[in-house]
Amino acid sequence: MxxxxxxxxxxxxxxxxxxxxxxxxxxxxxxxxxxxxxxxxxxxxxxxxxxxxxxxxxxxxxxxxxxxxxxxxxxxxxxxxxxxxxxxxxxxxxxxxxxxxxxxxxxxxxxxxxxxxxxxxxxxxxxxxxxxxxxxxxxxxxxxxxxxxxxxxxxxxxxxxxxxxxxxxxxxxxxxxxxxxxxxxxxxxxxxxxxxxxxxxxxxxxxxxxxxxxxxxxxxxxxxxxxxxxxxxxxxxxxxxxxxxxxxxxxxxxxxxxxxxxxxxxxxxxxxxxxxxxxxxxxxxxxxFGFDPEQSFVVPQQVYDLYHKKAAEGAAKEQEWNALLQQYASKYPAEHADFTRRLSGKLPEGWEKALPRYSPSDAAVASRKLSESVLEKIHNIIPELLSGSADLTGSNNTRWKEAVDFQPPSTGLGEWSGRYIRYGVREHAMAGIMNGLAAYGTVIPAGGTFLNFVSYAAGAVRLSALSQVRAIYIATHDSIGLGEDGPTHQPIETLAHFRALPNMMVWRPADGNETSAAYYSALTSRHTPSILALTRQNLPQLEASSIEKAIRGGYVVLDAANANLTIVSSGSEVSLCIDAAKYLKEKHNVVARVVSIPCFEVFDTQDKDYRLSVIPDGIPSLSVEVMSTLGWERYSHEQFGLNRFGASGPYKEVYKKFDFTPEGISKRAIATVDFYKGVPVRSPLNRAFQQII
Amino acid sequence: MxxxxxxxxxxxxxxxxxxxxxxxxxxxxxxxxxxxxxxxxxxxxxxxxxxxxxxxxxxxxxxxxxxxxxxxxxxxxxxxxxxxxxxxxxxxxxxxxxxxxxxxxxxxxxxxxxxxxxxxxxxxxxxxxxxxxxxxxxxxxxxxxxxxxxxxxxxxxxxxxxxxxxxxxxxxxxxxxxxxxxxxxxxxxxxxxxxxxxxxxxxxxxxxxxxxxxxxxxxxxxxxxxxxxxxxxxxxxxxxxxxxxxxxxxxxxxxxxxxxxxxxxxxxxxxxxxxxxxxxxxxxxxxxFGFDPEQSFVVPQQVYDLYHKKAAEGAAKEQEWNALLQQYASKYPAEHADFTRRLSGKLPEGWEKALPRYSPSDAAVASRKLSESVLEKIHNIIPELLSGSADLTGSNNTRWKEAVDFQPPSTGLGEWSGRYIRYGVREHAMAGIMNGLAAYGTVIPAGGTFLNFVSYAAGAVRLSALSQVRAIYIATHDSIGLGEDGPTHQPIETLAHFRALPNMMVWRPADGNETSAAYYSALTSRHTPSILALTRQNLPQLEASSIEKAIRGGYVVLDAANANLTIVSSGSEVSLCIDAAKYLKEKHNVVARVVSIPCFEVFDTQDKDYRLSVIPDGIPSLSVEVMSTLGWERYSHEQFGLNRFGASGPYKEVYKKFDFTPEGISKRAIATVDFYKGVPVRSPLNRAFQQII
Incomplete structure (x- = not known):
């Protein structure tokens, strides 16, 4: 032998x-x-x-x-x-x-x-x-x-x-x-x-x-x-x-x-x-190997003894380390407090007060910029936040002004203590690395790329969800609204993909308050990763938005008595739907309520009474989002979306090409109202049985 | 300067x-x-x-x-x-x-x-x-x-x-x-x-x-x-x-x-x-560079002349080549005919007669094996078909017995004329290479991996769809039905992802005839790629299936007069739904029709009358598929699926854990019937307006 x-x-x-x-x-x-x-x-x-x-x-x-x-x-x-x-x-x-x-x-x-x-x-x-x-x-x-x-x-x-x-x-x-x-x-x-x-x-x-x-x-x-x-x-x-x-x-x-x-x-x-x-x-x-071939699952005691000896050495090492930590606590109380807080997974008390709030008079801003504003406000308060980008820093707006790169000091490009990671054009590794960062226990990773290229990282993003880590994907240029780069860069299927992924929160905020809410939710969800789908183009600040409303995942942004329908939407299309509601009232005397659903997954966890107050029985609902309609059937009777690839051109032209205008939305809204005239309408949220989740 | x-x-x-x-x-x-x-x-x-x-x-x-x-x-x-x-x-x-x-x-x-x-x-x-x-x-x-x-x-x-x-x-x-x-x-x-x-x-x-x-x-x-x-x-x-x-x-x-x-x-x-x-x-x-800085879009004639000269040389080269091809035609008429046929994009006349057909008395077989049978039958008739796998040959069943590997002859492992590509554990490159193969014009690529790992290739699969190539993804182990490998390998979101991708046909056949139909559709769709989602576990041959019915994308597999509901399903769950229908009748006197929808995209292109004959007005419908329910709302009023990750275990145990049994389906069917009792029911296929596709 x-x-x-x-x-x-x-x-x-x-x-x-x-x-x-x-x-x-x-x-x-x-x-x-x-x-x-x-x-x-x-x-x-x-x-x-x-x-x-x-x-x-x-x-x-x-x-x-x-x-x-x-x-x-x-x-x-x-x-x-x-x-x-x-x-x-x-x-x-x-x-x-x-x-x-x-x-x-x-x-x-x-x-x-x-x-x-x-x-x-x-x-x-x-x-x-x-x-x-x-x-x-x-x-x-x-x-x-x-x-x-x-x-x-x-x-x-x-x-x-x-x-x-x-x-x-x-x-x-x-x-x-x-x-x-x-x-x-x-x-x-x-x-x-x-x-x-x-x-x-x-x-x-x-x-x-x-x-x-x-x-x-x-x-x-x-x-x-x-x-x-x-x-x-x-x-x-x-x-x-x-x-x-x-x-x-x-x-x-x-x-x-x-x-x-x-x-x-x-x-x-x-x-x-x-x-x-x-x-x-x-x-x-x-x-x-010297075993009794007729016996199974037998481990000799001397083997256990040897391995347990090693285990005992490890326990002793941890004890020594704990003593060191105690000394550290008295010599560096602030650092020690930060360290142990991080290990607990809790954020600093009151951190959420730093989240920016907006009112309708504030300027229209792209949600990728709104995201940057959040990072600017919170990075000093949440020192465990490590940002980065897959070579799209200036486009993803992932880097706060004072950020130091995480780099070997010898390169002169940064420090080991730096909190900004240059991932290079490596989306999949970025996500896999983020999963490792989150698993370590002392940092919270955020990483940016275009939403379309989160798909390159799908294998690792899936494992963020399955392994229940707090990883935050900052996914900008979230739709045909990116414009000129064209169909190769315009997500159509991406949100449906990740909305179908269990234990993943997909946020698509409509304005500044919703962007703050997305961060609030992402940062406080210790066992669920998030994708923040953000626009390249500017978005107006909504009248009715607030962080408190938005963190419920869905809420009414335009209410109306005796409404004929509810329009449900997300992100950049919400303000367009509000315009459409005005157009419908003025031109067609049709009364529309408008609902923003920045996050399906969070909205789904709200109690049923609340959800039915947002998308009520009695009137039909129409969803509007400039990408695949797949999944919007959960929240609407009819869907206006884009079940084809986009087009290369200035974004307003692209929206127009596909009829995403107040007029185009109104056309579908009227068709919806007509189709449900005289039919008793149940909210799509009313279901016969509970799903397995 | x-x-x-x-x-x-x-x-x-x-x-x-x-x-x-x-x-x-x-x-x-x-x-x-x-x-x-x-x-x-x-x-x-x-x-x-x-x-x-x-x-x-x-x-x-x-x-x-x-x-x-x-x-x-x-x-x-x-x-x-x-x-x-x-x-x-x-x-x-x-x-x-x-x-x-x-x-x-x-x-x-x-x-x-x-x-x-x-x-x-x-x-x-x-x-x-x-x-x-x-x-x-x-x-x-x-x-x-x-x-x-x-x-x-x-x-x-x-x-x-x-x-x-x-x-x-x-x-x-x-x-x-x-x-x-x-x-x-x-x-x-x-x-x-x-x-x-x-x-x-x-x-x-x-x-x-x-x-x-x-x-x-x-x-x-x-x-x-x-x-x-x-x-x-x-x-x-x-x-x-x-x-x-x-x-x-x-x-x-x-x-x-x-x-x-x-x-x-x-x-x-x-x-x-x-x-x-x-x-x-x-x-x-x-x-x-010696230009007039005030002029725009001006190209000097001598530049055109030079480039056009090169173009003319190219045209002459093609002419020479055409002459060579003519000689080739007379010396090698069979090869020439095959060559020109391939370039036309058409398959050999009558090839589809080779597709296997099954009757209910045939043995239960896993659809990955059914796929292998198709390849065995057609590979000689369609010589342009190049198969391969990302290192899962024995699991994907992508290699016909007599296949020769595509390898450098010097390795002794194959020939340049070989038609089986060993892609290695490189799913993303496999898909990108398949896009290149398809673009060349003389071959049709098919490549295998587990359905879950098609996600690794999402970036390239998206471009298969956008660039309209005939690429065939053989995606086996398509659900929790893969069993022991567990949640890391069990797709939940994958079908929703690719069903949301424009110009992509996602097939999930329920038996042998449907598998043949999937191949028929994939091979005859010259400008649309396909994903064939196939089981690891055996599937019985259905009574009512046929290639002709299945190529419509959806059809009735169990009809019944005075039905109380329609159960719509796909792949491995179709036979389970037929069992559930029997159970419902016997135990609860509830009459269920059962519909198989092996391919959403193809079913959606059928005329409305046909579609409404499959999922009619008047009775509610319930979808059953052991993965994310996202998207099934298009074809059903209620959805029974799995909006969480799976479990590692023998597949029958896993199905049982999540209640995918005749009893479990019946429970949801009864809840559905009860929920719609006394409510006028419109088929979910009845829509207020046409989608943008």
Whole structure:
């Protein structure tokens, strides 16, 4: 049995014991029991993970939230049984029964790791490339938090971020973007281990992936290392990680060449990537590693002892750290107060008083500028807010005047304590990095791009929602109102897309007060991300708007007795609808109420009486929004929108082309009133049963 | 004026004249007139484009569709005035008036180049990184078409693909993915020119982008070259392109260092990137390049003469080629017939007879397997069909048994004539490459991934729709029905997203006949892409389904006299709804009709009488689909769906958890019937006015 011999020859006994003895059985058993899952990566990565967790990582399983813990991200999240097994062995609240419930409904061991489900899982991974970008975000957050809070003699924050990624992640564009960003930012606190096992679902990676990965990372400015035999060379893995830690001005990537499914009869093939081992192969693995092949889910006590010893060391480290924090509290009470407040997730008392308020006599302003005004007012009050843009700073208006860039000080372009991130033209990595930033616990990320290009980031935005982080997408140029850039840049489907995404608040404010309300809601929703859809063009300040009304998600902006219909709208079309209401009254003696719904998701959470007071029974309603009508059927009987691509031209001309004028709206309003004449009308909010949400 | 002197010193007179004299004025004038647009890139790139188009490219402005033309892609599409100016000078049907209408409504010169709008524009670009991936697709299509049709003495297809891209494209993940793919595929027919001008919207690229781009491309396996002074060194540009053409086994990238907005007072700064030149600066540029600063939109006759001479050479080349094609026709009539048929966009006569048909006694089969059966049946009949997958071949079932991979023959893994593309884990590049493949004119691309990860490709999928190409996305594992992989992989918002996208057909077939119908529709829709959402789990063959019914997009699968309600559904839930109808009748004496709507977009195009026969007036309707309900309000009064994330577990358990069982559906059906009791009910298809589509 040559692999076993080599293994024995090269490994430290203790490590051998653990990687051979403990990891394979739980993960082999669990994937076999579920008849589903990916045993290959966990088995190939067991030695690497063993060395990393036991020799380097600082963490306390009794307090998975300790802020200065080292962070671990398994970017190839399909290998999560590796993580679950580790969590179990170290004494996190993940039991053998939890492992047995792998991939079962309502277990804490789902098919891919989910941060809000399982203690000790930092970020939700599985969709390839995401974890890698999250790790970059975690490392940025560490560098920033250290720069803000550390003081001479108080190295409060000095954790590392470790990330394992595989060939799949290496192929994904989001990881390329994030790696280029991390290289630029010289993130010496980030150490990534590339599981070079040459296998992906299609088999040997040589069918599609023959690039020189390390050379590419060198081009990005990374420090690169290799471990030729990740199956046996545990000292080599240890030495490489040690060297990586010593390089402080570059992120490090260690290529660890492994055999996928190490120990299985199918090791080194695609057959062990995504399918559980056959029963006889599972027995074979157990025998090979010195186990009783007939027993399942058995971990020897000496394994627990060793892992628990490491866990106890972590607990002691946290205790030391807590003592340091206490000293810090007395020496730097203001910083300490800020630090602990941030960790609590609460914003500074009374911060909301800084939100700008507007009255109708104030000038018409584009909501992207209104957003900038909010940032100008609150950035000093909410120091944990980190803004940024995917290379559209001047267009997104995401940067307050006095902002300092987050940059390596050596570049002369900024500071680690800087709060403005230049993401480059990398929307997807921006969102993935924001998820990592938010997961760290001491910062709130906001990032800008055009609304249309939030779609480039859809994979990561989805994970903002699923992993319940407070991330704020500042999405400007939100419609055909961007004008000349034309159809390639004019969102049509985008709002429908994100309105359909669970746990995502899509805000489309109509004026200054609504923009403030959007920020209020986004910043106070600790477990829900937000997209703020903002205009390029100027918007008048509405008569009836207020922050208080708008934070209900929907409200009446123009009321009228004996109305013939309700017009519901959002953002830039609300003032147009108010004009249309005037036109309808003057020219056609039709009385229209106008409702603004800046946020579907928030409006839906209001009590039914309130919602029915906004869109009442008895009269029909018409929605007006210059994009896909999909979804507006929830709030209206008839929809006026744009179920085609836009046009390139000055925005007023484009609005006219598609009939979005007081006249054009009135035409549809009259058609609606006529269509419902003599028909008893129920509000679209009246429903037969409750949805599953 | 040193730049001018350097310019004069280094340039061939003719080239100097053209680049100095002709390009800047139209593009300077046009962007100034529109008070919008991006003059910087066109001005900096004029010398490069001049050399490329005049010295290398083969094309005939009188026939922009000549299949063996060299392809040009401006990936930094915001610089489209460069392309429009070139098209005008060469005599394409783009007039000076068209240039004057730059970025005006209904012009053929929109803010970003759109393939279906403007003769001579190959692909729709602007969203960064897309054009680069399209270029890779065009190059693959060329290599494949050449391998299929070229014969000894008949080099029918030997065109090159040239692509200019800027720093923005270089930062985008999609371009990284595509570059890695192109390197792997050794595409020697692809030559990319990297406009290294160090400026993006945020200013100097050193704020975010400090990687070594050429080293990265080397890592991908590209041949790399540099031109140090792209503003003046026209012979250097020429020599580099020449060298690139000589390397046949690698794609080439030439880094051309340029000054953005060359000639402007703001040259080399972000100020000239996205803003038109000020009036005095425009005059300054004209004076600098020897023009009358007071005149606008004036092109000297000698410039036209020179460019038209090149155009005439192109026309002559096409004539030669046509003669060659005629000889080919007589020597290889079958190949010639296939070739010309493909170019016509028509499928082989009677191909649809090969589509599998099913009857209720046939076994239950997953629709991803049904899709595979279609591919098995049609791949020999439709030789232009190129399939592939983003590393999910065995899961997407996209590869027919006898398929040969598209690979460089030297790898031993396939052939240039191979029809199966291994895209790697690169969903976004896959879609961008498919857009390029479809644009070439001789192939129809189909590409697979999980439905959830079509979202990674959203930027490119949007452009499939906007640029009206026949691309087919095979999107398997389409719901919570994928089971154990869990919420990270279970689409909730995805169908709503793409149903809201104009010119996109989203098919979610319920059985074998509907799967065949989906393929029928996708393959015969020459200007509309399709997403086929397919199950992992088995589906029974429906009693009432047929290809003919399903190609109408929606039809009755279970009719009943005196029905109390209509249940509308799609895909895997249709058979569940039929079960629910039986349950309703047996347990509650409620009579339900059941309707399958496999494709909203196609159903919407049916005549109103037909649609109302499917979802009639008089009884309420309930939709059932295990994902976001957003959009189903168009076809139903009440919606049963999943407006939250899914769960990891065996799929039947997951369905049960969320109440998607005959009992669960019945509960909602009864609530719906009760809610509408005594209320006159209009079909949701009855609308007050026509939507803008």
């Amino acid at each position: 040559p692999p076993l011999l080599t293994f024995l020859n090269h490994c430290v006994f203790e490590a051998t014991l653990l990687t051979r003895v403990s990891f394979p059985p739980p993960q082999v058993d669990a994937t076999t029991k579920a008849n589903s899952g990916h045993p290959g990566a966990p088995m190939g990565l067991a030695p690497t993970a063993h060395v990393l967790f036991n020799k380097f990582m600082n963490f306390n399983p009794k307090n998975p939230d300790w802020v200065n813990r080292d962070r671990f991200v398994l970017s190839n999240g399909h290998g999560c049984m590796l993580q679950y097994a580790l969590l179990h062995l170290f004494g996190y609240p993940v039991s053998l029964d939890d492992l047995k419930n792998f991939r079962q409904v309502d277990s804490i061991t789902p098919g891919h790791p989910e941060a809000h489900d399982t203690p000790g899982i930092e970020v939700t991974t599985g969709p390839l490339g995401q974890g890698f970008s999250n790790a970059v975000g975690l490392a940025i957050a560490q560098a920033h938090t250290a720069a803000v809070f550390n003081k001479p003699g108080f190295n409060l924050i000095d954790n590392y971020t470790y990330c394992i990624f595989g060939d799949g992640c290496a192929m994904e564009g989001i990881a390329s973007e994030a790696a280029s960003t991390a290289g630029h930012l010289q993130l010496g606190n980030l150490i990534c281990l590339y599981d070079d096992n040459h296998i992906s679902i299609d088999g040997d990676t040589n069918v599609a992936f023959t690039e020189d990965v390390l050379k590419r990372f060198e081009a990005y400015g990374w420090h690169t290392l290799t471990v030729g035999d990740g199956n046996h060379d545990l000292p080599g893995i240890e030495a490489a990680i040690q060297k990586a830690k010593e390089v402080k001005d570059k992120p490090s990537v260690i290529k660890v060449t492994t055999i996928i499914g190490f120990g299985s009869k199918l090791q080194g093939t695609g057959g062990v990537h995504g399918n559980p081992l056959k029963a006889d192969d599972g027995k074979n693995v157990k025998s090979l | 040193p730049p001018l002197l350097t310019f004069l010193n280094h340039c061939v007179f003719e080239a100097t004249l053209l680049t100095r004299v002709s390009f800047p004025p139209p593009q300077v004038d046009a962007t100034t007139k529109a008070n919008s647009g991006h003059p910087g890139a066109p001005m900096g790139l004029a010398p490069t484009a001049h050399v490329l188009f005049n010295k290398f490219m083969n094309f005939n402005p009188k026939n922009p569709d000549w299949v063996n033309r060299d392809r040009f892609v401006l990936s930094n599409g915001h610089g489209c005035m460069l392309q429009y100016a070139l098209l005008h000078l060469f005599g394409y049907p783009v007039s000076l008036d068209d240039l004057k209408n730059f970025r005006q409504v209904d012009s053929i010169t929109p803010g970003h180049p759109e393939a279906h709008d403007t003769p001579g524009i190959e692909v729709t670009t602007g969203p960064l990184g897309q054009g680069f991936s399209n270029a890779v697709g065009l190059a693959i299509a060329q290599a494949h078409t050449a391998a299929v049709f070229n014969k000894p003495g008949f080099n029918l297809i030997d065109n090159y693909t040239y692509c200019i891209f800027g720093d923005g494209c270089a930062m985008e993940g999609i371009a990284s993915e595509a570059a890695s793919t192109a390197g792997h595929l050794q595409l020697g027919n692809l030559i990319c020119l990297y406009d290294d001008n160090h400026i993006s919207i945020d200013g100097d690229t050193n704020v975010a982008f400090t990687e070594d781009v050429l080293k990265r491309f080397e890592a991908y396996g590209w041949h790399t070259l540099t031109v140090g002074d792209g503003n003046h060194d026209l012979p250097g540009i020429e020599a580099a392109i020449q060298k690139a053409k000589e390397v046949k086994d690698k794609p080439s990238v030439i880094k051309v260092t340029t000054i953005i907005g060359f000639g402007s007072k703001l040259q080399g700064t972000g100020g000239v990137h996205g803003n038109p030149l000020k009036a005095d600066d425009g005059k300054n540029v004209k004076s600098l």
